[in-house]
Amino acid sequence: MGKTKHQGPMKKDLKPAPEFWVSPIPFGLGKVKPKHIRDTMKIVWDNKDNLNYAKNIITKGVCDGCALGVSGLSDQTLTGPHMCTTRFNVLRLNTMPEIKPEILHQDIDELRKYNSTELRQLGRIPYPMMRRKGDRKFIRISWEEAMQTIAQKMKSLNSRNYAFYLTSRGITNESYYVAGKVARYLGANNIDNASRICHSPSKTAMKRSVGVGASTANYQDWIGTDVLLFWGSVASNASPVSTKYMLEAKKKGTKIIVINPYKEPAMDKYWIPSVAESALFGTNVADEFYQVNIGGDIAFMHGIMKHWFEMEEQAYGSAINHKFVQEHVTNYEELKETVEKQSWEEIEQSSGISKNQIYKLALELANAQNAVFAWALGLTMHEFATDNISQVCNLALLRGFLGRKHSGLMPFRGHSSVQGTGEMGCDPFVLPGGAFDGENKKRIEKLWGFDIADWQGDTVGVTLENIMLPDDHERKIKCYYMSGGNFLETMPDPTFIQKALENLELRVHQDIILNTSTLVDAKETVIVLPAKTRYEQDGGGTSTSTERMVYYSPVIEGNQNRIKEARSEWQIYIDLAKRVKPEQAHLIDFKDGQSIREEIAKANPDYDGIQHLKNQGDVFQWGGAWLCEDGICPTEDGKGHLISVDIPDLNRQPDDFMLTTRRGKQFNSMVYGDYESFNHGGRYDVLMNKEDADRLSIAEGEGVVLHNGFGVFQGVAKYVDILKGNIEVYFPEGNYLLPRGRYEKYAKIPDYNITVKVEKADRFNAKKDRDYYEKPIKDLEEIPMQ
């Protein structure tokens, strides 16, 4: 781990920089852009019944929005206020009152008329509830009855037959840690979490390449680096305050490059509310865009490296950082051979980018003294996502962009709590402080005082499939315990997911709000438990940001809409463990948040320091300013490993489009508006290139149908600046086109990209009519005449 410590927030450059303005016309008049002031006023209005508490959360709490990380109004990167509408949007989850009983206890079919956005707006879950098979309504039950019912079911099952899942919704490191420990205490290794769905290929690839599974750099490294490259990331949308850092970087001469199929408007122009000149005149964010095919990133990176190796033949040292490679990198010759054998034809065809365009970027990176590579779901949600990230690591290692100021690898995280989830051990493949095997397992068993079952737990996708196994199958899942989450709206093939959820004997939803999955029937029983938010959690809580800052969030007092029966999530897990295995209850007891943090510090040595976080604003960064500092990686040989990968075969037929899903006016799966702020895209819009649409005679605004062997999606064509042959639809609406059972080959997360055919809706429907009429005629012909 690094020896250099982060120096805390830097002073912001207050000098205006008109060279980056979008326009001298103030407030982006006439442009499609977010309405920050209007949105903020609406949020103030929405929170009017609990305004003081809302203010206290904002000024004293650690943001439960994205993983950029902020405590109160201050972050560790730049001085000055830090706030955004994403944070304001999630605020209501913490301030709202309970759901009115007359709504909560109406017929289940009445509740099912609400979508997840409407269910969220109903208010918080007030008390434990149950719905047995055949019940038309939720009934209120006591905590005692709820926990006894769950414990009895778990006692009756083999621990292979139940599973745990934790989402990313504001859950703290403390709750993750206790959940992971409780699962293992019960003998259950089927435990997974939402962060793995988004970024586990990043961790898998980085561990293999450089020996760490987290960002090696800080946000401050953006500011003044030669190149800040975002690959498959719309950082400005996911983490709005990141734009403030980007502007600061531009002022220091940083070039911002974005690689994405769609020229994302939010990475092109942004109006940063907390920077006066940007709020008024906007900021041109990206200096360059490279529009790559969905799934074409590996080829693109091969192209960059192929140019580098060709440049090397002309002039030694013109592209590769040989000193760094010789001292700190292995497998150079193998990678070179793999790259050189790729043909330009295949590289251009797969990436969708010409050899000349690729050369431009290759040259820029070759001339850069330093660079930060940040990426997100555009790279991580593919069947070959680990290979994608291995390629990013290859680029960084060949240039020596690692372990020093202004250089590094940054998997750009989503929700505020996701970085810590795996680090706390809520993951089938890891335990706190390391892997789920060998020495680390023995170490944790010693610390915890009990043996951990040897069998390998399943990932969430496989676990859901295992629900449908025959009753006597040893891995059949019969009980699923979920902290938050809505598989119906996050996993591929929602029709299958619905069936799977219905097939569970017991489903437990520990949450603060209802969502559509809470309302699905179960074979026997559904139990709903009211959880406290992170701001109510007894003893406070911590969360870890993308840049590995562990922030302490204290209990925030003054909630006018306190949910009297809600409990801290970690306390619920302990209660469950004690009931299922009372004979060893002393091994799982924690008296308060502080005692959990003290144990985390021992269980995960990177987190040594968490035990000292006690007051508002307390924070430390695990691993120091840079992981792999000075190029020394925590791998067995201390070196970074170049990894050769192949260009994937996407099985794309000539008239196929590549489809990916995108987020609109939403935070993860939580939708806040029907239209995306940056392009006015509606939830059922199909974002496509005009030339593609012209070829298919599809007019803008016309109905289109996307179909493949897995599903059908009816939408409306919207022309955008996206690379030809690629289309985007919104998540989760487009999830019906995604197949279940297709997993990333190493990290085992679902593939969220797929080939589809696109047709005008009237043509598709006419064909359906024809097929429909043909069959009865044929059938008629087969009926023997009387």
Ligand code: SF4
């Ligand atoms: S950018 Fe992220 S961390 Fe910062 S206020 Fe917004 S949601 Fe919170």
